[in-house]
Amino acid sequence: MTENVVVARGLRKAYGDLTVLDGVDLDVGRGEVLALLGPNGAGKTTTVRILSTLLRPDGGTASVAGHDVVHEPGAVRAAISLTGQYAAVDELLTGEENLRLMARLAHLPRTSIRARVAELLTLFDLEDAARRVVKTYSGGMRRRLDLAAGLLARPQVVFLDEPTTGLDPRSRNGLWDVIRGVVADGATVLLTTQYLEEADRLAGTVAVIDHGRVIARGTPAELKQTVGSAHVELAVAGGGVERIATDGSVPDVRRILADVERRGIAVDRWAVRTPTLDDVFLELTGSAPDTPAVGQTRDSAPDADVDPSPVLVTTREPR
Amino acid sequence: MTATTLTTGPRATAPVPAAARPGVGDTFALVGRSLRHSTRQLDTVLISVLLPVMLLLMFVYVFGGAIDSTGRYVDFVVPGIILLTSGYGAAGTAVDVATDATGGIVDRFRSMPIRPTGVLTGHVAASLAKNAISTALVIGVALLVGFRGDASAGAWVAALGLVALWVLALTWVAVAIGLVASGPEAASGFTFAILFLPYVSSAFVAPATMPAVLETIAGYNPVTPVTDTVRGLLLGMPVSTGTWVAALAWCVGILVVGRAAAALLFRRAT
Ligand SMILES: Nc1ncnc2c1ncn2[C@@H]1O[C@H](COP(=O)(O)OP(=O)(O)OP(=O)(O)O)[C@@H](O)[C@H]1O
Ligand SMILES: [Mg+2]
Numbered sequence: 001m002t003e004n005v006v007v008a009r010g011l012r013k014a015y016g017d018l019t020v021l022d023g024v025d026l027d028v029g030r031g032e033v034l035a036l037l038g039p040n041g042a043g044k045t046t047t048v049r050i051l052s053t054l055l056r057p058d059g060g061t062a063s064v065a066g067h068d069v070v071h072e073p074g075a076v077r078a079a080i081s082l083t084g085q086y087a088a089v090d091e092l093l094t095g096e097e098n099l100r101l102m103a104r105l106a107h108l109p110r111t112s113i114r115a116r117v118a119e120l121l122t123l124f125d126l127e128d129a130a131r132r133v134v135k136t137y138s139g140g141m142r143r144r145l146d147l148a149a150g151l152l153a154r155p156q157v158v159f160l161d162e163p164t165t166g167l168d169p170r171s172r173n174g175l176w177d178v179i180r181g182v183v184a185d186g187a188t189v190l191l192t193t194q195y196l197e198e199a200d201r202l203a204g205t206v207a208v209i210d211h212g213r214v215i216a217r218g219t220p221a222e223l224k225q226t227v228g229s230a231h232v233e234l235a236v237a238g239g240g241v242e243r244i245a246t247d248g249s250v251p252d253v254r255r256i257l258a259d260v261e262r263r264g265i266a267v268d269r270w271a272v273r274t275p276t277l278d279d280v281f282l283e284l285t286g287s288a289p290d291t292p293a294v295g296q297t298r299d300s301a302p303d304a305d306v307d308p309s310p311v312l313v314t315t316r317e318p319r
Numbered sequence: 320m321t322a323t324t325l326t327t328g329p330r331a332t333a334p335v336p337a338a339a340r341p342g343v344g345d346t347f348a349l350v351g352r353s354l355r356h357s358t359r360q361l362d363t364v365l366i367s368v369l370l371p372v373m374l375l376l377m378f379v380y381v382f383g384g385a386i387d388s389t390g391r392y393v394d395f396v397v398p399g400i401i402l403l404t405s406g407y408g409a410a411g412t413a414v415d416v417a418t419d420a421t422g423g424i425v426d427r428f429r430s431m432p433i434r435p436t437g438v439l440t441g442h443v444a445a446s447l448a449k450n451a452i453s454t455a456l457v458i459g460v461a462l463l464v465g466f467r468g469d470a471s472a473g474a475w476v477a478a479l480g481l482v483a484l485w486v487l488a489l490t491w492v493a494v495a496i497g498l499v500a501s502g503p504e505a506a507s508g509f510t511f512a513i514l515f516l517p518y519v520s521s522a523f524v525a526p527a528t529m530p531a532v533l534e535t536i537a538g539y540n541p542v543t544p545v546t547d548t549v550r551g552l553l554l555g556m557p558v559s560t561g562t563w564v565a566a567l568a569w570c571v572g573i574l575v576v577g578r579a580a581a582a583l584l585f586r587r588a589t
Contacts, residue, residue, distance in 0.1 A: 082426070086423045092359040093355060105431050107342075149427070
């Protein structure tokens with residue numbers, strides 16, 4: 001079923017002379033995860049703020065859960081939750097008090113608040129800190145509390161603006177699991193990210209946004225196809241990198257390596273590389289995303305076993 | 320993070336369920352939040368309560384003799400101190416509002432199905448509650464140091480009602496200041512205007528004893544008619560119609576302007 005829960009058509013927004021959104025179109029189907037991927041300043045946060053009724057667009061229309069974001073903000077707010085780019089928690093309250101307050105404001109039934117708050121504190125690993133004032137929390141703890149607050153009321157549509165920024169790899173993986181759970185429960189998720197791996201792991205659809213326009217859209221696999229097929233990459237002794245196209249199968253790779261050996265080429269390292277969203281991103285936006293993000297997600301992801309690409313030996317391409 | 324399921328319970332679906340509409344429960348929750356803030360910032364609250372008490376003692380025992388040698392200066396100054404207390408109580412609200420406005424939490428509130436200005440109402444209600452406590456404390460100390468306080472119950476109610484209205488008006492101005500300010504520190508700085516007002520008014524000395532310029536300023540200072548009305552009521556002296564009408568008009572005027580400015584700034588700032 002492809003009923004669209006989030007629909008945006010030609011969204012425009014400018015601050016003075018600076019055009020921030022230049023006609024953004026988006027569709028997110030019910031139960032889908034859409035990752036809005038883009039470099040700094042691309043307009044991700046602006047898009048999310050318009051969709052969550054915090055900002056009026058200068059032009060274009062958007063509806064969320066069937067309600068127009070400009071004309072029926074109340075109905076939209078009742079259907080969504082927003083976890084913004086910067087933690088929106090009350091520093092003077094404890095973690096538990098924060099969640100209680102948000103639960104009350106989200107109009108959860110009074111009788112279920114206690115249990116629900118306890119559930120989320122557990123889910124986000126915050127039980128031990130629950131009775132401490134948030135002022136004493138670390139950045140990651142604050143972020144987790146922020147995310148917990150966003151998921152309290154089981155919203156139909158969940159907006160997450162760079163949800164894993166500032167989380168350690170374990171928390172990040174935990175959050176990915178939580179998001180998958182939320183989606184399994186039927187929610188629709190629109191998240192923004194600069195972490196390509198995150199889009200790859202979580203999102204059914206990726207929309208690449210740059211300079212206020214959606215410049216590409218598709219499944220991660222579709223996007224990767226646009227930048228070519230898998231290849232064997234050889235770091236030739238004495239410098240230089242050579243790429244040879246492959247279908248990634250064992251016989252084909254063996255054939256290529258045998259060929260290399262027969263030709264007497266000395267190779268330092270080799271790897272089978274499938275195109276990544278990195279490549280897509282580079283190709284489309286002409287710039288690398290934040291390098292720390294790439295380094296972090298590539299190097300330190302502890303659950304490499306779920307990596308879908310048929311890579312035999314992983315080496316990182318020098319940039 | 321441990322489990323992966325969040326799958327229990329019903330999900331809100333369109334059309335909007337009744338529980339999703341704004342209600343008074345939201346405001347109660349937000350008032351509770353602001354009051355809880357006070358308990359987490361006891362130092363700030365203590366200062367806003369203890370400072371007026373210290374000033375009361377100082378005016379009565381240090382300056383009192385010099386200002387009024389009849390020995391009844393305490394009766395004269397207590398109404399002024401009560402209004403000074405209101406200023407301190409209201410000023411704190413500017414800082415609270417600025418803290419909210421510069422953090423991300425207002426965005427979260429605004430994306431929820433609640434009345435957007437509920438967060439401001441919460442701060443204002445909490446300010447009234449805090450002021451009620453500090454005013455009670457100041458009056459208690461005043462009675463201990465010899466304030467007459469033998470006005471009729473009706474006069475007390477009228478006087479305290481006017482003080483409450485004054486607090487409400489000042490608090491909304493403080494909210495507007497909190498929204499204009501670039502941050503809590505700036506907000507705290509701006510509130511000096513509120514705190515300074517009583518000094519150039521009839522709160523501590525009769526304006527007639529001031530230099531001509533200051534006397535004129537005091538005459539136009541809203542604190543003057545409010546103090547005069549409260550003083551008249553509490554000391555059983557006649558209050559001219561002009562005075563109490565001016566006091567009420569100032570309170571209502573400041574309240575309306577402060578509230579409108581706050582609402583406008585809140586919409587613009589967010
Ligand atoms: N209130 C504002 N006034 C002026 N310019 C703004 C305002 N808000 C955003 N911008 C500009 O709009 C552009 C897009 O901002 P936005 O926050 O949507 O980017 P983003 O994609 O979320 O970036 P990031 O990855 O850094 O979070 C930026 O150039 C930013 O400077
Ligand atoms: Mg952003």
